[in-house]
Amino acid sequence: MKITDVRICLLNLKKVESGLSSLSLNKADIVAKKKLQSAMLEVCEVIDDVKERLKELEHPQR
Amino acid sequence: MPEYLTIIIRATSILVVLFFVTKMLGKKQISELSFFEYIIGNTVGSIGAEIITGLDNSFIHGVIGIIAFISIPFAANLLAIKSKHLREFLDGKGTVLIRDGNIIEKNLKKERYTPDELMKLLRRKSVFQFSDVEFAILESTGELNVLLKREKQPLTPSDINLKVAPIKEPRTVIMDGKMINEALEFIGKSNEWMTSELEKLGVSVESIFIGQLESNGQLIIDQYDDSISTNESVDEGPYLVAILNKCQADLELFALSAHEEQAKLMYIKNSEKLKKVIQDTKKYLQ
Numbered sequence: 001m002k003i004t005d006v007r008i009c010l011l012n013l014k015k016v017e018s019g020l021s022s023l024s025l026n027k028a029d030i031v032a033k034k035k036l037q038s039a040m041l042e043v044c045e046v047i048d049d050v051k052e053r054l055k056e057l058e059h060p061q062r
Numbered sequence: 063m064p065e066y067l068t069i070i071i072r073a074t075s076i077l078v079v080l081f082f083v084t085k086m087l088g089k090k091q092i093s094e095l096s097f098f099e100y101i102i103g104n105t106v107g108s109i110g111a112e113i114i115t116g117l118d119n120s121f122i123h124g125v126i127g128i129i130a131f132i133s134i135p136f137a138a139n140l141l142a143i144k145s146k147h148l149r150e151f152l153d154g155k156g157t158v159l160i161r162d163g164n165i166i167e168k169n170l171k172k173e174r175y176t177p178d179e180l181m182k183l184l185r186r187k188s189v190f191q192f193s194d195v196e197f198a199i200l201e202s203t204g205e206l207n208v209l210l211k212r213e214k215q216p217l218t219p220s221d222i223n224l225k226v227a228p229i230k231e232p233r234t235v236i237m238d239g240k241m242i243n244e245a246l247e248f249i250g251k252s253n254e255w256m257t258s259e260l261e262k263l264g265v266s267v268e269s270i271f272i273g274q275l276e277s278n279g280q281l282i283i284d285q286y287d288d289s290i291s292t293n294e295s296v297d298e299g300p301y302l303v304a305i306l307n308k309c310q311a312d313l314e315l316f317a318l319s320a321h322e323e324q325a326k327l328m329y330i331k332n333s334e335k336l337k338k339v340i341q342d343t344k345k346y347l348q
Contacts, residue, residue, distance in 0.1 A: 005312065007317070008312075009309055009312040009316070012305050012306070012308060012309050012312075016305050016306050016309065017301055018308060019298055019302045019305075020302065020343075022298075023278075023279070023298060023299065023302070023346075026278065026279020026280075027277070027278060027279055027346070028230040028238075028249060028275075028277040028279070029228050029229070029230050031228065031229070032227055032228070035342060035343055035346055035347060036343060039339045039342060039343045040195055041260075042335055042336075042338070042339045043306075043336070043339060045245070045332075045335065046313075046332045046335055046336060047122045047311075049331075049332050050313075050332065051233065051329055052141050052328075053325060053328060053329075055081065056325075061322070
């Protein structure tokens with residue numbers, strides 16, 4: 001596994017996050033809106049974790 | 063007063079009277095006249111015509127006649143709301159013409175319908191074979207309503223266990239090159255939002271004949287210039303699902319190749335999380 005792979009994954013996750021947020025704004029149906037919003041928040045948490053991991057990988061503490 | 067003037071005055075006042083009196087009877091009249099209501103409508107019309115042109119007759123007497131003719135069915139309708147028996151008596155009852163796939167000849171005869179007429183009514187419902195019909199009822203308005211056999215009914219998403227997101231009615235937000243502010247307000251979008259959306263498509267409001275906003279937030283437009291077609295916008299949903307799937311697979315892969323136990327656990331946890339997200343939102347992203 002390379003650091004770049006993790007970076008690409010992080011990038012994709014961010015893409016998903018922004019996509020979900022813009023879609024949830026446009027939806028007319030309230031339930032769909034809420035579902036997409038909570039999905040966006042979940043993805044946000046994943047992003048945070050992956051970000052932490054990326055930091056560890058980039059600056060290994062020996 | 064010259065006669066023609068009298069006629070004009072009478073005609074106008076009868077129009078006004080008829081307008082209010084027919085309003086009183088409600089919307090039902092337009093779409094589903096029962097035979098009784100049909101006759102009342104005709105009679106009221108005739109009385110009206112008689113008052114307007116029959117100058118020898120009293121105007122007030124005619125108006126009283128109209129009011130009497132309207133208020134009786136009005137009262138009957140009010141009573142019919144309360145009593146089922148009266149309703150059946152006044153409006154008539156539906157007659158079952160086909161049950162369990164069999165034509166009931168007795169009822170057909172009772173309603174004086176020929177087989178040809180029955181087939182005609184079926185065809186109006188896009189049924190060309192009577193064997194496709196499980197149940198058919200002739201309503202009191204003369205309309206035939208048909209329940210198809212289960213295997214002949216159109217396939218719906220629930221038949222194939224397909225999960226679909228609910229949709230809302232589309233809103234027409236642009237008409238004749240002008241934004242409709244009430245519609246925009248209703249769905250909670252601002253004029254600025256609309257303008258930026260149009261900028262994304264690269265068109266101006268003035269060049270749009272009709273613009274509709276779909277329930278998934280997509281703007282669909284028709285321009286005055288028919289040689290331009292701008293509706294090849296991509297739906298983002300499936301694209302997002304694909305990336306989400308990829309991310310989830312990536313995280314799983316990282317978990318397998320991670321050396322530290324902690325990192326492994328983190329990857330697995332997050333991959334599960336994404337799996338759940340995909341499951342939850344798939345329906346809305348199609």
